[in-house]
Structures are given as C-alpha cells and as structure tokens.
Amino acid sequence: MQLTLWTYEGPPHIGAMRVATAMHGLHYVLHAPQGDTYADLLFTMIERRDARPPVTYTTFRAQDLGRDTAELFKTSVAAAYARFQPQAMIVGASCTAELIQDDPGGLAKALDLPIPVIPLELPAYQKKENWGASETFYRLVRALAGPASPRSPDESRQRPLCNILGPTALGFRHRDDLIEIRRLLDTLGIAVNVVAPLGASPADLGRLKDADFNVVLYPETARSAAEYLKKSFGQPFTKEVPLGVGATNRFVAEVATLTGIDPAPVLDGPGSRLPWYSRSVDSTYLTGKRVFVFGDATHAIGIARMAARELGFTVVGLGTYGREFAREVRAEAAEHGIEALITDDYLDVEAAIRAAAPELVLGTQMERHVAKRLGIPCAVISAPIHVQDFPARYAPQMGFEGANVLFDTLVHPLMMGLEEHLLGMFREDPEFHDGVGPSHLGGTPFEAPPVAAPASPTPAVAPILLEEAVTITDAPWAPEAERELKKIPFFVRGKARSNTEKFARERRLPLITLETLYDAKAHYGR
Amino acid sequence: MAACGGIDLHQEHGQRAVFCGLTGIVWLHRKIQDAFFLVVGSRTCAHLIQSAAGVMIFAEPRFATAIIDERDLAGIADANEELDRVVTRLIERRPDIKLLFLVGSCPSEVIKLDLSRAAQRLSGRLAPVRVLNYSGSGIETTFTQGEDACLAALVPELPRAPAEEAPSLLIVGALADVVEDQFLRILSAMGIADVRFLPARRAGAMPAVGRNTRYLLAQPFLADTARALDERGARRLAAPFPLGAEGTTGWLRAAAEAFGIDDATFAAATAAGRARAETALAPHRDKLGGKRVFFFPDSQLEVPLARFLARELGVALVEVGTPYLHRAHLAAEIEMLPAGTRVTEGQSLDDQMDRCRAERPDLTICGLGLANPLEAEGLSTKWSIELLFTPVQGYEQAGDLAELFARPLRRRALLEV
Numbered sequence: 001m002q003l004t005l006w007t008y009e010g011p012p013h014i015g016a017m018r019v020a021t022a023m024h025g026l027h028y029v030l031h032a033p034q035g036d037t038y039a040d041l042l043f044t045m046i047e048r049r050d051a052r053p054p055v056t057y058t059t060f061r062a063q064d065l066g067r068d069t070a071e072l073f074k075t076s077v078a079a080a081y082a083r084f085q086p087q088a089m090i091v092g093a094s095c096t097a098e099l100i101q102d103d104p105g106g107l108a109k110a111l112d113l114p115i116p117v118i119p120l121e122l123p124a125y126q127k128k129e130n131w132g133a134s135e136t137f138y139r140l141v142r143a144l145a146g147p148a149s150p151r152s153p154d155e156s157r158q159r160p161l162c163n164i165l166g167p168t169a170l171g172f173r174h175r176d177d178l179i180e181i182r183r184l185l186d187t188l189g190i191a192v193n194v195v196a197p198l199g200a201s202p203a204d205l206g207r208l209k210d211a212d213f214n215v216v217l218y219p220e221t222a223r224s225a226a227e228y229l230k231k232s233f234g235q236p237f238t239k240e241v242p243l244g245v246g247a248t249n250r251f252v253a254e255v256a257t258l259t260g261i262d263p264a265p266v267l268d269g270p271g272s273r274l275p276w277y278s279r280s281v282d283s284t285y286l287t288g289k290r291v292f293v294f295g296d297a298t299h300a301i302g303i304a305r306m307a308a309r310e311l312g313f314t315v316v317g318l319g320t321y322g323r324e325f326a327r328e329v330r331a332e333a334a335e336h337g338i339e340a341l342i343t344d345d346y347l348d349v350e351a352a353i354r355a356a357a358p359e360l361v362l363g364t365q366m367e368r369h370v371a372k373r374l375g376i377p378c379a380v381i382s383a384p385i386h387v388q389d390f391p392a393r394y395a396p397q398m399g400f401e402g403a404n405v406l407f408d409t410l411v412h413p414l415m416m417g418l419e420e421h422l423l424g425m426f427r428e429d430p431e432f433h434d435g436v437g438p439s440h441l442g443g444t445p446f447e448a449p450p451v452a453a454p455a456s457p458t459p460a461v462a463p464i465l466l467e468e469a470v471t472i473t474d475a476p477w478a479p480e481a482e483r484e485l486k487k488i489p490f491f492v493r494g495k496a497r498s499n500t501e502k503f504a505r506e507r508r509l510p511l512i513t514l515e516t517l518y519d520a521k522a523h524y525g526r
Numbered sequence: 527m528a529a530c531g532g533i534d535l536h537q538e539h540g541q542r543a544v545f546c547g548l549t550g551i552v553w554l555h556r557k558i559q560d561a562f563f564l565v566v567g568s569r570t571c572a573h574l575i576q577s578a579a580g581v582m583i584f585a586e587p588r589f590a591t592a593i594i595d596e597r598d599l600a601g602i603a604d605a606n607e608e609l610d611r612v613v614t615r616l617i618e619r620r621p622d623i624k625l626l627f628l629v630g631s632c633p634s635e636v637i638k639l640d641l642s643r644a645a646q647r648l649s650g651r652l653a654p655v656r657v658l659n660y661s662g663s664g665i666e667t668t669f670t671q672g673e674d675a676c677l678a679a680l681v682p683e684l685p686r687a688p689a690e691e692a693p694s695l696l697i698v699g700a701l702a703d704v705v706e707d708q709f710l711r712i713l714s715a716m717g718i719a720d721v722r723f724l725p726a727r728r729a730g731a732m733p734a735v736g737r738n739t740r741y742l743l744a745q746p747f748l749a750d751t752a753r754a755l756d757e758r759g760a761r762r763l764a765a766p767f768p769l770g771a772e773g774t775t776g777w778l779r780a781a782a783e784a785f786g787i788d789d790a791t792f793a794a795a796t797a798a799g800r801a802r803a804e805t806a807l808a809p810h811r812d813k814l815g816g817k818r819v820f821f822f823p824d825s826q827l828e829v830p831l832a833r834f835l836a837r838e839l840g841v842a843l844v845e846v847g848t849p850y851l852h853r854a855h856l857a858a859e860i861e862m863l864p865a866g867t868r869v870t871e872g873q874s875l876d877d878q879m880d881r882c883r884a885e886r887p888d889l890t891i892c893g894l895g896l897a898n899p900l901e902a903e904g905l906s907t908k909w910s911i912e913l914l915f916t917p918v919q920g921y922e923q924a925g926d927l928a929e930l931f932a933r934p935l936r937r938r939a940l941l942e943v
Contacts, residue, residue: 001592001593001595001598001603001609001611001612002595002612003590003591003592003593003612003615003616004569004572004590004591004593005572005586005589005590006576007569007573007576011568011569011570011573013570014573033546033632033665034542034544034665034668035545035546035548035632035663036546036574036664037541037543037895038549040895041577041893042577044894044895044896044899045894045898048898049898049899050899050902052896052899056541057541058541059541059664060665061666062635062663064665065636065665076541079876095568095569095570095633096568096636099599099633099637100636123596124569124570125568125594125595126596128569386580
C-alpha cells in the first residue's frame with residue numbers, strides 16, 4: 001500500500017479514455033462500478049469538451065455482484081453498439097472490474113458484432129494513465145493498421161507523406177502543438193496523411209501504412225505504436241521532440257534526412273523570436289538562474305535542455321513522474337551534471353525543490369502549488385494541469401511559436417531584469433526601499449484589504465505544520481552585521497539571512513558578525 | 527410506474543452517471559475539523575477525490591488514499607500489516623488528528639478487506655486516536671450516501687444521554703457553520719435551548735444521544751444514520767427539509783410542535799426570517815416563474831429542491847430524477863410536490879438524455895460530466911454539485927438558493943456571442 005494524496009497520473013483506463021475521446025467513430029465500453037463516471041468531467045470541464053466522452057460504463061453495484069455482472073457487461077456492449085453505431089469498439093475493465101474477473105474481451109467477442117472489438121488489458125494495480133494511453137493506442141494500431149507489408153515508395157507522389165502520432169484528449173497543449181507542427185511540415189512540403197489519435201477514426205488508422213514516415217510528438221503515448229509501424233511497414237519515425245529552437249531545428253533536419261528534402265525553407269525562414277530576445281541585454285540577468293524542472297519525461301527533458309542552452313539558466317533539478325522514461329531523463333540530468341529525480345510522490349519533489357533552492361520552478365500543477373508555498377516563481381510546463389492550462393488563445397509549446405510561448409512563460413514569473421537592477425542599485429532610495437512593492441503591483445506596499453465577513457463560508461483551510469519546530473537557537477546578530485544585511489536587496493535577503501544563520505549554526509559561532517556574513521556569502525556563493 | 531402520494535413515480539435501471547460515496551469526504555473533512563479520512567482503495571479512488579476536490583487538494587487537506595497495489599492483491603504483502611504501517615505513519619505525521627475514518631472503496635469491498643476489524647485493532651493501538659470505518663464505495667453508495675455511511679458509523683460512538691435528561695433536539699446532517707448558527711438562534715428564540723448537531727465540529731464534542739433525543743434530519747439522504755439513531759432510542763421528527771422559506775418553516779415547526787412551543791412564540795421567532803426570505807425570493811420569481819426544469823439524479827436533494835422551485839418560484843417540473851427515493855423521510859416533500867410530477871428513481875443515462883433533449887427544458891440540473899455537452903446542444907444547465915458545497919438551507923439562504931438556479935438563465939440572456 002502506498003499513502004497517496006496527490007497523484008500525477010490517473011489509472012490506466014483514464015489513458016484509454018484519453019485515446020477514445022481524442023478519436024471519433026470509436027466507442028469504449030468500460031466494465032466499472034457506479035462512480036467511475038467521474039472521469040467524464042475531466043474532459044467536459046478541464047478540457048471544456050462540448051460532448052460526452054464516447055464511453056459507456058456498466059456502473060455495476062453491490063446487488064449486481066450477486067447476479068451476473070458478465071451479462072450486464074454484454075448487455076452494455078450490445079446497447080452501446082446499437083445506439084452509437086461506431087466503426088470499432090474497445091472494451092476493458094477498470095480496477096474493480098479487474099478484481100471480479102469477468103473477461104471483457106471474451107464476452108464482447110461472444111456478441112459477434114460486425115465491427116472490430118479490441119480488448120484492452122490495463123493492469124490497474126501496476127500501471128498508470130500514460131501507459132494506459134500508450135497501450136490503448138498501440139492495440140488500436142495493431143488491430144486496425146492492416147497486415148504487415150513491406151512498404152514500396154509511391155513514385156507518383158509529389159510530396160512526402162507522414163503521420164503525426166501522439167496527440168490525445170486532455171493532453172497539455174496538444175491542440176496547438178499540432179497546428180504548429182502541421183505548419184512546419186507544410187513549409188517543408190510534406191503532406192500529412194493521418195493524425196492520430198486526435199481527430200482520427202478507426203478507418204483512418206487503416207490508412208496509417210500509406211505514409212512514408214511517422215512524426216512522434218509525444219513518446220509517452222505514441223512510441224509503442226510507432227515502433228510497431230516501423231516493424232510492420234518499415235516506416236521510420238522521428239526521435240527529436242521539437243521543444244525549443246534548437247530541438248525544432250534538429251527536428252526539421254531529422255525530417256529532411258528521413259525524406260531527402262531540403263530543410264532550407266524552414267531553417268532559413270523567420271524562425272523564432274527567442275534567439276534575439278534571449279540575446280538582448282535585458283535577458284543578461286537570466287544567466288545562471290537556478291531552475292528546477294519536473295514533469296512528464298518529454299517536457300522535462302526538452303524544456304530543461306532549452307532552459308540551459310537557450311535561456312542560459314542553470315538546471316539544478318530535473319525529474320519525472322513517468323517511470324517508463326526514467327532512463328532518458330537520467331541521461332539528460334547527467335548532461336546537466338545532476339542526478340535525476342524519478343518519483344511519483346509529490347512530497348519527494350517538494351523535498352528536492354527545498355534542497356535545490358531554485359529561483360524558478362518549472363513543473364506541473366502540483367509544483368505550482370509547492371512553489372507558491374515556498375515563495376518561488378513558477379511556470380507550468382507539463383500535465384497534470386488544471387483548466388487554466390487549456391487556454392482559449394493559441395499557446396503551443398512546440399515549434400518556433402512554441403519557443404516564443406516558452407520564452408514568455410519561463411521569463412514572466414521572474415522579476416523584470418531592469419526592475420531587479422534598479423532595486424539593487426537604489427535600495428536606500430525612498431522610492432525603492434523594501435517597503436515598496438514591485439511596480440507592476442502599483443508601487444505601493446501590498447496590504448490585504450480588510451475582508452468583510454463573507455456571506456457564505458469560503459473553504460478556509462486549517463493550517464498544517466509541515467516541518468518540525470526548530471529547537472536549535474540561532475546565534476544573535478551583531479548590530480553592524482544586521483545593518484549590512486539590510487543593504488542586501490530584499491528579495492535575496494531572506495536567503496542571505498538563512499544561509500548565514502545555517503553557516504553560523506554549523507560552526508557553532510556565538511555571534512554573527514560582519515565577518516560571518518561575508519564568510520557565509522563566500523561559502524555559499526555560486 | 528407507480529403511485530406514491532400524487533406523483534408519477536418511475537423506476538429506471540441502466541448506466542448511472544453519479545459520484546460514489548467517497549466524494550462526501552470533500553465536505554465532511556471540512557466539517558469535522560480534527561478528523562482524517564483515509565480511503566483504502568485504488569489509484570482510481572485517489573484520482574476521483576483529486577478531481578472532485580479540485581484546488582482544495584493542495585491545501586494539505588485531511589484526506590488521503592492508501593493505494594492497494596499488486597503486492598497486496600497477490601498476498602505477498604499482508605494487507606492488514608500494510609494498512610497498520612500506513613496508518614501509523616500517517617498519525618505520526620499528523621499528530622493533530624483525533625478521529626480517523628478508514629473509508630472502504632469498491633476494490634477494498636470486493637477483496638473483502640475487513641476494515642471494521644482493522645478499525646478496532648488500530649483504535650486499541652493508536653488510543654486516544656479513535657479509528658472508525660465506513661464504506662464510500664460506488665457499488666454500495668451514491669454521492670451523498672457517503673455522508674450517511676460516515677454519520678451512521680459515528681452514531682454507536684456517541685455518548686449516552688442520561689435517561690432522566692430533559693428532551694434535547696439533535697440536528698442531523700452536515701451544514702455550513704453559518705447555517706448551524708442561524709438555526710441555533712431561531713431555535714433559542716423559540717425557547718429550545720438544548721440543540722446539538724451531528725456531526726459536531728470536533729471529534730471530542732460529538733453530541734450525546736438517548737431516549738429523550740428528538741432529531742430533525744437536515745438532509746434527505748440520511749437513511750442509515752436515522753436507523754442507527756432510532757436504535758439508540760432517539761425519535762425522528764417528520765418534517766420537510768429546510769430548503770426555501772416554506773421548507774424551513776415546516777422544518778422548524780416540526781421542532782416547535784415536538785417541544786410544545788406555542789404558535790405566537792413560533793411566529794415571533796420566525797417572522798423576521800420569513801419576511802427576509804420573501805424579500806430575497808421575490809425578484810427571482812419573475813425570472814424563474816413558468817420556466818421548465820429537468821433534474822438528473824445526483825444527491826437525493828432533487829425532490830426538496832423541486833418542491834422549492836415549484837411552490838416558491840413557480841417553476842414547472844418536467845422530470846425530477848433522484849438516485850434513491852426514501853419514501854418515509856420524504857413523505858412531507860412528496861405531499862407538497864405538484865400532483866402528477868414525474869419522479870424517476872434510478873437512471874438509464876442515455877434514455878434520460880433522450881427524454882431531456884426531446885423536452886428541451888429551460889433549465890437542466892445535472893452533473894459536471896453532462897453540463898457542458900448539454901450546453902453545447904443549446905440547453906441551459908445548472909451543475910448540481912454546487913448545491914452541496916454552498917450553504918443553501920434556512921431563511922437567509924433562500925435567496926441564494928434561488929439565485930443558483932436563476933444565474934444560468936440570466937447569463938444566457940446576457941451573452942451576445
């Protein structure tokens with residue numbers, strides 16, 4: 001048993017739902033108890049979908065267990081087929097139905113429906129959401145892509161033809177990444193055959209084999225299927241994920257090599273604004289900013305690389321909750337001279353963030369809250385995400401526009417460079433002393449307005465003590481050291497104070513003097 | 527089809543789009559401030575609570591899931607030892623916890639993990655922390671029934687009121703603190719001094735119960751809790767539920783009658799509240815009057831809400847879906863529903879959606895999995911969960927309650943795009 005408060009991923013059948021909901025003409029019958037329909041609201045609320053996911057649940061209850069849940073399952077499959085008339089169906093069990101051991105595949109087969117019915121084995125007590133999505137997509141491709149055959153290049157074709165694999169429902173910025181990548185491929189003169197699962201029908205999966213190669217946007221969902229297509233139809237697939245300018249250029253070069261076309265139309269094109277923005281002098285202060293990156297493996301790797309090479313940050317922490325891609329994340333972490341954090345326990349992530357003391361956290365919704373608690377700037381770069389990260393505006397992560405979006409996303413939480421500089425230079429000035437809040441908040445010290453008693457109780461939360469009380473008393477500060485501390489810009493003063501106190505504590509110094517302050521600064525200076 | 531009072535009652539079987547009882551944790555943990563709710567279940571259970579609790583999950587709330595893994599299922603790990611280990615760690619981490627609920631789920635029920643024995647065992651080991659158990663599994667409970675199961679588990683633990691004690695009034699069902707305080711003031715003005723609440727705000731302050739306890743249900747979904755209270759000798763006061771001015775008056779009147787309060791005192795204690803509720807309701811009557819409303823099943827609050835909408839706001843009821851209809855507890859409500867109202871107990875989701883589409887009601891009350899899809903089909907919706915999280919009972923909230931239904935219609939009229 002594992003004590004869990006926050007889960008980065010849902011159970012594997014949620015992954016299957018992400019694939020089914022992304023497609024059309026496909027219906028999923030899920031053997032599941034009453035209550036499991038909660039998953040619908042992830043799609044209708046977080047992603048704001050305008051239709052119910054194409055999922056029928058058997059919603060069995062205790063009284064059904066004494067009877068025949070297998071019969072209930074068969075009835076549900078037959079009714080779903082009759083009502084929705086899908087081109088194909090997937091059937092499977094959620095965690096509870098896995099325990100009662102009805103055989104969804106066998107039961108559905110006994111109905112002898114005139115469409116392909118694909119059984120899913122999703123071990124709910126071992127695997128999680130992303131694995132479930134990957135496995136479902138792989139099973140669908142295996143069942144529907146047709147018999148393996150060597151691919152003979154179609155000489156009559158004017159333009160190379162590719163599939164784009166990986167985007168799903170509930171994917172972080174999948175909608176806009178797809179638009180961006182389609183645009184890149186179009187500029188290169190490459191036509192898109194099938195995009196899957198997002199927007200594809202089961203019949204479309206039967207046309208996958210017509211393409212010359214596959215673009216894998218999200219290895220978490222699409223790598224298994226791409227490997228299958230490579231083995232069965234000899235289609236190569238792309239390994240580079242176009243997150244950031246460098247990766248986008250490498251992606252374009254990789255595609256050019258695969259197809260033998262000229263990458264110049266893209267590589268010599270307008271590209272991204274990121275390189276100039278990053279070189280402009282206002283960005284100098286970004287140099288060496290300590291950044292902690294955590295998320296799914298694809299985004300964590302791509303964005304850590306980009307943060308280091310394209311923004312000049314120092315990556316002080318890198319990790320993922322997706323164990324399937326731990327090896328890749330470890331390799332990337334080694335590039336940054338650090339050890340990867342592979343965990344799905346947010347408390348481990350919080351501890352690692354505390355230990356790394358970053359100036360910027362890039363992570364999921366959860367890291368956003370951890371960072372908020374620790375008072376560190378933060379941006380969201382990976383699922384799981386809440387409703388605000390399914391924006392109405394165009395907001396890709398991939399390609400050149402994605403790099404523009406990422407530049408803004410990563411820089412905005414930090415204090416504006418000029419502002420930081422002015423605060424440091426004129427810290428004793430009446431207009432820039434520490435009592436003055438940042439100018440973008442109006443320049444007046446922020447004080448919470450007196451809150452009128454709300455008519456309805458808002459969810460107040462009892463304060464929870466996370467840390468044990470510190471019992472060691474710190475050495476007192478000598479007055480001149482205290483005065484010197486006040487000269488340090490307020491946004492780093494807290495850090496300077498705690499570092500100095502820690503330094504003094506470790507050396508059991510009786511008093512913190514001016515010397516101690518600067519000894520500590522030298523000791524911790526990066 | 528069956529007659530039940532004057533209503534047109536249907537029962538339906540099929541796919542149900544409802545929450546399981548685990549969801550009750552989301553509001554119960556806030557009500558009992560030193561209790562912790564530990565679900566023993568699967569990743570699905572953890573994911574459900576995370577999805578239902580939304581942003582609250584980040585506030586270190588007092589609930590969590592002990593996720594059963596394959597080692598527990600294969601018998602490699604002794605599930606009981608594992609549970610003891612997890613609970614011990616939890617209590618070490620949260621020394622402020624006085625009451626721990628082990629909450630059963632579908633997986634734990636199906637593998638027949640005996641949580642009641644585990645609760646006994648752990649109660650002994652972790653004293654003075656009290657450990658109780660109940661099931662919030664989807665196979666046994668629907669949404670608000672999770673609160674019923676939780677409160678029913680508390681009842682045998684309640685202190686015994688002395689036999690010679692003067693009659694006391696127990697209000698059963700989690701209410702917002704502000705609503706509790708309003709009811710306390712009104713009841714006190716009537717002269718009913720000894721008023722207790724189940725659940726109490728703290729584990730150590732749970733109300734005593736005995737033969738002289740009279741109880742009023744504040745919520746319509748408390749069948750098992752009521753049965754457990756009856757077994758302790760307490761007596762239920764039949765009443766409508768305190769939704770809307772009329773429901774609140776009927777509910778308070780049941781208490782007044784049981785405690786022999788005269789009409790003048792009752793009228794004096796309730797007059798101001800009734801007048802304010804009337805003022806607050808009047809503007810909504812113009813907007814909601816004559817509108818056709820359709821309820822999908824969700825919380826068992828549907829019948830009292832429909833009664834309020836029909837009688838106090840002039841709404842026309844198309845269909846009132848409820849996951850379960852407790853005939854006895856809802857007798858007064860059923861009596862007040864307009865004759866011929868179609869009430870559907872249970873659900874066959876797709877069939878019900880077909881009926882809703884065919885009727886094209888002005889307002890559909892439904893869960894969040896259905897709301898946006900129905901909006902996209904041009905139907906106005908009010909998502910039902912809000913009715914559980916928002917204080918809606920009593921005179922002072924009657925206007926707020928009407929506003930919850932009026933807002934979607936007002937918004938639709940407002941938008942030009």
